[in-house]
Amino acid sequence: MTTEPRTEIERYRPNEVEPRWRERWERDRLYRTPDHVDGRPNRYHLTMFPYTSGDLHAGHWWAMAPSDTFARYYRMRGYNVLFPMGFDAFGLPAENAAIKGGAHPKDWTDLNIARMRGQLKTIGTMFDWEREVNTSSPDYYRWTQWWFAQFFKHDLAYRKHAAANFCPSCNTTLANEQVIGGRCERCDTAVEQREMEQWFFRITQYADELLANDALEWPEHVKLMQRNWIGRSEGAEAAFRLDPPAPDGTAELRVFTTRPDTLHGVTFMVLAPEHPLVAALVTPEQRAAVDAYVEQTRRTTEIERQSTEREKTGVFTGAYCVSYLTGERVPIWIADYVLATYGTGAVMAVPAHDQRDFEFARKFGLPIKVAVSPPAWTGGELSEAFLGNGPLVNSGSFDGEPSEQAKQSITDRMLASNRGGPRVQYRLRDWLISRQRYWGAPIPIVHCDDCGPVVVPDDQLPVELPYDVEFLPTGQSPLSLSEAFVNTTCPDCGRPARRETDTMDTFMCSSWYFMRYPDPHNSEAAVSRARTADWLPVDQYTGGSEHAVMHLLYARFFYKVARDLGIVPGDEPFTRYFSQGQILGPDGRRMSKSRGNVVAPDDQVQRWGADTFRAYLMFLGPWDQGGPYDVDGIVGVSRWLHRVWTVVIDPPALVDRPEGDDARELRRLVHETGLRVTRDLEHFAFNTMLAALMELTNHLQRLRDAGEADASAWNEAIERLVLMLAPPCPHVAEELWARIGRPYSVHQQSWPEFDAALARRDTIRIPVQVNGKVRAHIEIAADADEATAQAAADADERIQELVAGKQVRRVVYVPGRLLNIVVT
């Protein structure tokens, strides 16, 4: 292949092009988003804001480059797209950095924000920085506190005792992350569970509504995970009479069961070791064993406890109870497979029909009594629990009833005698929002000896986080050491009172930030009705799959509360959600500094340019899957952009030959590519979108090397290529747009229209199969009918050979796809 000698052309220099355009865009406020633009409908795109952990890493680019590409595409489609950014700035790492001897959490965080904002700008996103939010700023957390007050006023916040991890040596509460194998990560001391009074939000009140997520345009697996997390189950609550009554006077024990039909198979009861009745019920002889077991349970994580494969453990309390329905007296045990946080914290054990109860009964020699007959059961011993349905046996007057019916009739009987009744139970628990930490929004409550807990009035918010506070672990929330903070007066009665010293879970800050962007500087309201009506709900949310359950569930909860307050439209915050996978280090493991596998985006940008890095991240693979970052492959994308540069600024000789085969094929390919790119963009298939653009570029390169091309087809191809390049690679697209003499800015142009009729091929090549194996190919008209295809196949020598002397059983013709001849 000989190439005509050419004069030296100007090279593509991303590090010259990119900063120049970013400065221009910023100077022109190109990405400022007004609340209304005539003729452009509003559309709200949102990508999860980052935690202010320090430097931006490749994962941030992985999250933001595709979502920016998507937002830019919609901007070109004629929408007024809001695409804001901010910082999730409260949290444990800031405090850890401070304790390690670094800066104050606020200084550390502010420094990180400044650095990250600068780095984020180098991605070349269309974020409207005039709407930035920072959850640790008093202007923001004032309103987080306002939210708490709303929950409090609407009886959605309450206090109760709850356990927290506590390190007796460091004298501080620990996050789950800080507990390694039951020990403190800093000093290796065994971690205890310490009970304290904490605040909860009644998310369970919205459980049924949160469960109804069918209509959301979210990935099905995310909706499924949320439904399983909420875990609705219907069953019954049943009361049992304590015999004798507990020394504290308690007369009944209540349990939740999904199998009231098996009530006659109950042979013992099991309480969670933390159950409040345990201390009262235990007999003196059993006390030592029970105390030891309770202590042991405190050191076991909930995940371990739920393992169905673990050897069952437990201790007899010495107490008994009697079933109101059967009159049978059964022993009461405690075991860690029963969780205090689910149901009533107690179960009626039916070893014949529950595998965990079965294993427990086997181990401790407790009786196993069949209440539902397995198929063809002859009264023998079971080798495992029978979980199915069947006719009741050993169940008195209920004998013979099918279990589905017996569930109802036994529940009815309990209800009639006021000994229980139907009950719906959720796996979802109320949301514990108290944190015994410094770097969070203070809970706006004042404790008054006379008035009890009083919420701080709105006009006294924010309750400011004091700067000068000792964070060293003292066994108390750091805020409790600040006399100036703690001592106040009761907003109701004016007498001396003490402030709440716990702060709020940072998930609260991130549960409403998307409602703030529409009016981020409003000093009169957290969210203003007028602006939320303009923008909410979010049309497209994107973010990491690790947030698929908790963050998204909390945000939906907040939104429903906001709806009930009348401040947002609709019932759901995120109409569409796309969950991206996680980018891993080159070694296939999660990027972390300690592993030394962090891909620093700044280095990549310095070396290759932001557009190349953006495109490479999108080219790596499907966005919802994530995967390892292969450092070497980026050169391919770099080469591609250099090729694009070359074909645009140094075209072949342009001639007037619009009806030539080359021109027709180029035009066809441009429209085919455009349709592929458009479809792929709308499906978040950025990798195949870029592959399609590469194919078009390669074709243009071949035409360029051939020396000449039809002017109209070439110019149309180049213009559309640059327009399609604008969302994924905004800088180089802007530069090339200017170089082909088009008016600034490419980002204010419309997405081109592509025509399926122009993209169609006249003739196609399809495979001919014999018995499902490809044996030949035929060239036929794209819309050929079966007879035509059959005739073309019959004309093929190989097909003739393979079919000769055989019986044709069937011919399958899929137009445009294949012809399959089935012979015997």
Next chain:
RNA sequence: GCCGAAGUGGCGGAAUGGCAGACGCGCUGCGUUCAGGGCGCAGUGAGGUUUAUCCUCGUGUGAGUUCAAAUCUCACCUUCGGCACCA
């Protein structure tokens, strides 16, 4: 353990019932005075021999449905995400 997802060349991946391996990396060969992580052309899943527009095998493992399975069904294995105080 429970809930969810994913397993395809040396590597990232494409194909979502219809030609497995698009696009790219890497590698091999050829060409090019190519100093700026060059450029162009050809080849590149494994095996076979009659070297072809050929044959056989091949998408984690095992079974099944279908004219046709990477794709659907069942069972299993492995890896990843979440499990309520990391965010």
